[in-house]
Amino acid sequence: MVDTADIARPYSCHLLEFSVLPGGARLGNIYVAGDADELRECVDGDWEEGADGYLILWYGALLHLWTVQHGAIVAGLDLHPYLRTGDARCDLAVARVLDGSDDEERRETVQEVLMAYAEAERPTASGLPVVARMFDLFDRIDADPADSDALAELDRILDLVEGGDPPASYDGVSVEGLHIDWDAVPVPALHEPVLREGRVSVRWGDASLRHRASHLHHSTPTSEGTDFEHGFTEGGG
Template sequence: MMKKSFYDLAFGVAPGGARKDAHYVLASLDEVKIALAEELAEEINLYLLCWYGADLSLHVYQQEELAQSIDLHPFITISIDGYMDITFKGPGEPVGYDFRADDGAGDEKERLSSKMFCGSLGDAVSVSVDWSRIEVPPLTGETVAEDDEDDVVELAEGHLGAYGYQDFEE
């Protein structure tokens, strides 16, 4: 059996107050962009990035060998009406808003972290990813395929994954 190449979009929070260990095993960068946009459209995921310091990485596997890991935090901008843009130095390092100072300050319903957690920002929030600054290598050789149910690959965390979405915390 030929070893497959793929992208692994990994979004996770270590077990604690919150849990997430989502992976998208995909065959093209366009698929990765769509999956990431869907994840970042959910305010609870913005909360996990800003408050919990969730990991968000793109792993590139060439013939099932991890060739490169890219931290996506530095390329994300969260824009919220009435607030400075929020960017990231890395996991757990948001810039533009002090989420730790938010804890216990004022009316809980008015805290930005609470608004994200409850999903109450609606159209006031938008997220962009500056893909022009991310150097993602193209996949080489045969890639995972959506229609091949037997395509099972091993991810760096020791999980076995197949094409598409899986959350190992569910």
């Protein structure tokens, strides 16, 4: 006899996806919950020291909230704008790193700085105070290319970082990690029946929502369902 508790059903739920495709850091982690508080508890419990700054800031990991109604993905929300560091200037630095609005040379310089923290076996996010200051200096140099003080400070920062011992703080600011500001996230209400335990069968309700960088895009057919366990599913490969 089939244990009905093991049967995946088309419940409503939230999926938080943290994934990287493709590449050496290939990842497809899915957090599955029936309400916002439960999702927060699940994610924060796994991210005690914050989200992986290396994957987010350097690899460009997808961080997305998917809304599932009656087993169908009907909406998606990018969660990158809701990442917080504990410092307003560093929050702006996160947004600027992710939007890639600076020219290629400056983007590469910032990425080299962030990589230096990873190579020094420090949390990548701990380099954000330095990056925030670099952005300030970039803007000053744009306003006045002859700003010798800004040019000199930028050179000093890069010398510090390239020396293999990047500073743990800058301008008196330190960052321990990246965390989602859950109070600011507009989590949609779910329609009954809502997943409380067991398994859920998920399919794409609208093919236009499919995100090419999403693990779900590659693992979940449009019409057929993919099963997820309530809680946390680790994927990759």
